[in-house]
Amino acid sequence: MNELKILVVDDEARMRKIVGDFLAAKDYSVVEASNGEEALDRMYEDKNIDLVILDVMMPKMDGWETCREIRKFSKVPIIMLTAKGDETDELLGYDLGIDEYITKPFSPKILVARIDAILRRTNKLNEEDVIEVGKLSINKTSHVVTVDGQEVELSFKEFELLCYFAENKGIALSREKILNSVWNYDYFGDARTIDTHVKKIRSKLGDCGEYIKTIWGMGYKFEVD
C-alpha cells in the first residue's frame, strides 16, 4: 500500500548497496540500476517508480543525459548525487527539473529527510491510518478491510465495531462498555444487538473471525491467537 518504489542509479555497487539498505530499512521498495540505459529500462518496465536517485558520474550515459531522457516521458521526482559541489552543475540540474541535489559524501539521514520532503510535496507520502492485526488489515483512511489481502465488505457499524475491537486489542470489553463507545450515548436498546454484529463480522472475516473471542459472562476480547 504505502510501499513507495525508489530507483537507485549508480555505477558503484557499494553505493547502491548502502543507499538501498538504508531505504529498505525505512520501508521503501528499492529498484537498482548500474547505468543510465538500465535506469531507463527499469522506468519503462515499471511505471510505478515514485522517485529516482541518480548519480551524475557514470560511464557512457551520465546522470544529466539520463535525466534528460527520463524527463521526455516522466515527471518523476529526481534527486541528483554528485561528488562535485560545482555551481554550474547545480544550475544545470535545476534546469532539467531536478528536485534535489545532494553532494557526496552525504549522510543517509539527510538523504531520507530529503526523500520524505519531496514525497510529501508530491503527495505520494499519504499517511494512511492502518491497523494491522495478524492477517487482518483495517484501513481507516480508505475505509477498507482486508483479510489476507482480500477485501471484505463491512457495513458502517460493523466497521466501527471492528475498529473499536482492534484498537483495544487484548482488552476484555463488556457489552456495556462497547455500547458506550461504539453506539451513541442516547442508545438505550438491547445490548444483545452487539452479538448480532459480532456474528456478522466473524462470518465476514472468515479465518480472522476467530480474533474476536467470547468471554463468557463478560463480553468480548479481540486477540490474535
Added chain:
Amino acid sequence: MNELKILVVDDEARMRKIVGDFLAAKDYSVVEASNGEEALDRMYEDKNIDLVILDVMMPKMDGWETCREIRKFSKVPIIMLTAKGDETDELLGYDLGIDEYITKPFSPKILVARIDAILRRTNKLNEEDVIEVGKLSINKTSHVVTVDGQEVELSFKEFELLCYFAENKGIALSREKILNSVWNYDYFGDARTIDTHVKKIRSKLGDCGEYIKTIWGMGYKFEVD
C-alpha cells in the same frame, strides 16, 4: 499573469536589495520584510504571496520561529537562508516543511534556479495542472473535464467537487468533510445538497460516474475500480 509575488525576509537591508533586485529582473514581484513579525504582517495583508525567502539569523524572532508561525496558517513554499551548513539545522528545516535550504554565501543564479524549481513543483509556474484517473481527465488549468477524450460540461460547483474527489482518491470522505472543503466555511445548509451534486456528476460522467463510490453511513469515496 506570471507576476508571482515573493516575500524576502532578512534583517540586512543590503541582502534584501541584492536578492530583490535580482528577482525583480526575473519578473518576480518582490515584497520585503526586515524581521519575523513584519513578515507575518505582510503575509496577513497580502494573501497572494507565492513564496517566502527566509533568513535564519534575525534578531528577536528567528527564521525557524517565523517559519513555525507561517506554517500555522499557510503552506506557502519557504526557502531558508543560513550561514551555517550544519546538518542538524537542515534536518530541523525539513521537519518544519521547508522546501529548500540554501547556505550563504550563494549566487543569485542558484537562488533563482531553486525558486523556479519550487514553483514548477507547486504548479505556480503556469504549467498545466491535470489530474488523470482511469478514463477521466481533469484539467484544472483550462477547467475542462474529459471522459475517454470526450469533453463533459460541468458546472462550477460540480467541477470543484469532482476535483476534490480526484485529489483525495481512495480516501473515504464524510459529508461534513466535503462541505468544509468544497463549500465555504459559512455554509450551514443541508449536507444532502452534496448528494444532488454527486448524482449530477455521476450521470454526466457516464461510465466514469462509478468512480464515485457511496460509503453507506459515512459519505463518498473516489476510486477507479
Added chain:
DNA sequence: CGATAATATAATAATAATGTGATAAATCTA
C-alpha cells in the same frame, strides 16, 4: 449429567441513509 444461564444464529421488523426528480432560491448574463 442435567439444569440453567449466556451466547450464537437466523429471520423479520424497524430504522435510517441514499437516490431521484421536481421545485424554489440564488446567481449570473445580456
Added chain:
DNA sequence: TAGATTTATCACATTATTATTATATTATCG
C-alpha cells in the same frame, strides 16, 4: 430587469443497515 443557469432544498421512493425477536446452541456449575 428579464431570462437563463446554477445551486440548494424538499418530498418521496428505494435500498441498505440496524435492531429486535425467537429459537438453537453452547458453556458453566452444582
